Amino acid sequence: MSREAAARSVVSFVPATIANVGPGFDVLGLALDGAGDQVCARISDSRSGGQVTIASIEGCGGRLPLEAEENTAGIAAIHTLRRAGLDTRVELEITKGLPIGSGLGGSAASAVAAAFAVNLLVGSPLRKEELIEPCIEAEAAVAGRHADNVAPALLGGLILVRSTDPLDLVRVPLPGGLRVVVVTPAHELNTRDAREALPGSVPLATMVRQSAQLAALVSACYSGDLELLSESLVDPVVTPVRLELVPGGREAVDAAQGAGALGASLSGSGPSVFAICHSSAVAQKVAGCMQAAFLNAGLESKVLISSADNPGARRVR
Amino acid sequence: MSREAAARSVVSFVPATIANVGPGFDVLGLALDGAGDQVCARISDSRSGGQVTIASIEGCGGRLPLEAEENTAGIAAIHTLRRAGLDTRVELEITKGLPIGSGLGGSAASAVAAAFAVNLLVGSPLRKEELIEPCIEAEAAVAGRHADNVAPALLGGLILVRSTDPLDLVRVPLPGGLRVVVVTPAHELNTRDAREALPGSVPLATMVRQSAQLAALVSACYSGDLELLSESLVDPVVTPVRLELVPGGREAVDAAQGAGALGASLSGSGPSVFAICHSSAVAQKVAGCMQAAFLNAGLESKVLISSADNPGARRVR
Numbered sequence: 001m002s003r004e005a006a007a008r009s010v011v012s013f014v015p016a017t018i019a020n021v022g023p024g025f026d027v028l029g030l031a032l033d034g035a036g037d038q039v040c041a042r043i044s045d046s047r048s049g050g051q052v053t054i055a056s057i058e059g060c061g062g063r064l065p066l067e068a069e070e071n072t073a074g075i076a077a078i079h080t081l082r083r084a085g086l087d088t089r090v091e092l093e094i095t096k097g098l099p100i101g102s103g104l105g106g107s108a109a110s111a112v113a114a115a116f117a118v119n120l121l122v123g124s125p126l127r128k129e130e131l132i133e134p135c136i137e138a139e140a141a142v143a144g145r146h147a148d149n150v151a152p153a154l155l156g157g158l159i160l161v162r163s164t165d166p167l168d169l170v171r172v173p174l175p176g177g178l179r180v181v182v183v184t185p186a187h188e189l190n191t192r193d194a195r196e197a198l199p200g201s202v203p204l205a206t207m208v209r210q211s212a213q214l215a216a217l218v219s220a221c222y223s224g225d226l227e228l229l230s231e232s233l234v235d236p237v238v239t240p241v242r243l244e245l246v247p248g249g250r251e252a253v254d255a256a257q258g259a260g261a262l263g264a265s266l267s268g269s270g271p272s273v274f275a276i277c278h279s280s281a282v283a284q285k286v287a288g289c290m291q292a293a294f295l296n297a298g299l300e301s302k303v304l305i306s307s308a309d310n311p312g313a314r315r316v317r
Numbered sequence: 318m319s320r321e322a323a324a325r326s327v328v329s330f331v332p333a334t335i336a337n338v339g340p341g342f343d344v345l346g347l348a349l350d351g352a353g354d355q356v357c358a359r360i361s362d363s364r365s366g367g368q369v370t371i372a373s374i375e376g377c378g379g380r381l382p383l384e385a386e387e388n389t390a391g392i393a394a395i396h397t398l399r400r401a402g403l404d405t406r407v408e409l410e411i412t413k414g415l416p417i418g419s420g421l422g423g424s425a426a427s428a429v430a431a432a433f434a435v436n437l438l439v440g441s442p443l444r445k446e447e448l449i450e451p452c453i454e455a456e457a458a459v460a461g462r463h464a465d466n467v468a469p470a471l472l473g474g475l476i477l478v479r480s481t482d483p484l485d486l487v488r489v490p491l492p493g494g495l496r497v498v499v500v501t502p503a504h505e506l507n508t509r510d511a512r513e514a515l516p517g518s519v520p521l522a523t524m525v526r527q528s529a530q531l532a533a534l535v536s537a538c539y540s541g542d543l544e545l546l547s548e549s550l551v552d553p554v555v556t557p558v559r560l561e562l563v564p565g566g567r568e569a570v571d572a573a574q575g576a577g578a579l580g581a582s583l584s585g586s587g588p589s590v591f592a593i594c595h596s597s598a599v600a601q602k603v604a605g606c607m608q609a610a611f612l613n614a615g616l617e618s619k620v621l622i623s624s625a626d627n628p629g630a631r632r633v634r
Binding site for chain 1: 340341342343344345477478479480485487489515516517518519520521523524525526527528529530531532533534535536539540545548549554
């Protein structure tokens with residue numbers, strides 16, 4: 001590759017994320033490692049098409065739109081350039097490592113990868129945190145206005161979204177040595193359907209329990225109290241409803257807990273189920289039991305075992 | 318006092334508490350200092366009346382029941398003895414330092430003072446944490462089943478009530494040097510009325526905001542991020558409704574913030590309003606501005622300025 005070509009393209013990698021961590025519906029997200037989406041952004045010399053064009057998408061079986069305005073990567077790129085006040089023309093090549101509709105934050109990963117790569121490509125006019133808003137715009141187009149995938153995908157670690165308007169993100173430390181198991185069954189769930197299954201309102205007493213659970217979870221992360229972490233990972237509101245939509249989902253959660261996980265819940269809106277474990281040995285056992293639970297419901301599945309504390313978006317080339 | 322008399326009586330002091338701290342409706346409570354209730358518990362030789370009798374209540378203008386089964390101190394004493402499996406007969410003398418219906422946790426203070434004194438009187442058969450349940454029973458009789466007054470009243474500090482059934486309390490550390498201003502206007506509010514003003518249910522999006530606020534507040538307490546503490550003290554659900562019931566309440570909150578408080582909200586169900594400040598000088602100024610706001614609404618008021626990190630129940634004799 002010539003020097004000029006190198007300066008004219010950036011490749012970024014952004015990991016899978018777990019949104020809705022336990023009781024943290026819409027507000028608590030965790031970056032994973034070992035799987036993610038990649039975006040190559042190039043300065044485009046073409047004068048045809050919009051400011052951002054998508055040259056190719058690999059790994060989605062042709063199921064994602066190539067129109068930039070309809071694709072989360074494209075939308076994030078457009079909003080990143082708009083926010084930077086630039087009319088630079090950019091072409092994207094997207095490589096999906098995350099399956100569509102799996103609950104691993106695939107749409108967010110592509111959005112963040114595009115925003116991150118495009119910002120670097122044009123000389124980093126925006127700070128990292130300023131890339132969140134363009135990515136939220138992208139998420140809003142496919143899955144509602146929430147930041148609990150895009151924030152950890154960009155920033156890494158465990159992120160509490162205190163507010164999206166104005167944006168306020170809180171990094172929550174994680175106790176050391178935790179392992180995260182994510183099992184993705186071969187069952188596609190539409191994020192919109194999963195949203196429609198939610199109650200429009202909840203009793204005040206339920207709000208109280210849910211807020212106490214989330215606050216206790218945050219406390220456990222700071223104090224390293226794993227027993228409290230275990231108790232407080234239970235979500236009384238959203239997860240029970242959504243687990244009904246995933247064949248074998250409730251059984252997988254129960255199997256994880258039976259096999260020694262600190263806690264287990266849906267990843268995002270599912271169908272992936274995650275478990276947090278205090279050692280690699282337990283994580284291996286938990287993964288096997290969760291897969292068996294899904295198989296028992298007639299579903300093959302894939303496993304990702306990751307450390308809990310991971311970096312987010314990074315440049316790979 | 319003879320040695321025998323000393324061994325046969327215990328006097329306890331229990332401080333005022335702020336329940337419903339910011340977004341922590343029903344689950345987050347803070348112990349104050351400088352004001353509280355006192356209970357003297359004595360072994361009773363009388364054979365008449367119930368197992369627990371109340372000899373006197375000072376400081377309430379005759380407005381609290383002397384029947385043990387109808388008084389939070391009496392109920393807490395009865396349940397403490399029951400839990401300990403003792404048929405010891407006990408007489409209580411109650412000295413109210415906290416005004417009735419002020420939002421300073423007066424009913425909880427009396428209950429905790431009685432449970433604490435009675436347990437000591439009978440040789441401490443129960444651990445401190447085991448006194449919470451008898452006090453929750455007492456609170457339930459007058460103000461609903463909640464522990465965010467009794468827990469900090471007994472244990473001190475800032476306490477998150479993750480669950481009352483089973484009971485699970487989480488101590489949350491406080492940033493150093495904070496001062497708490499509590500202004501109590503001469504306006505009595507019935508706790509039951511304040512409960513009835515609450516919505517029966519809330520939109521899911523409101524639950525999400527509220528839980529994120531509470532989680533962020535806990536995070537700020539651990540990290541010492543005072544800006545985050547300030548932002549996250551705002552309660553989107555309960556406080557706005559209840560401030561309407563307190564003449565000058567909204568203005569007092571606004572005045573506190575205008576005078577440099579990190580945040581302000583109702584204490585318990587009101588009418589007291591508290592403000593958290595980062596220095597004594599600011600606390601003094603804030604207190605004056607809050608009093609002026611109440612005066613503007615036609616209400617005299619009293620001020621309590623306290624450190625934020627205080628012990629709870631203690632034996633004074």
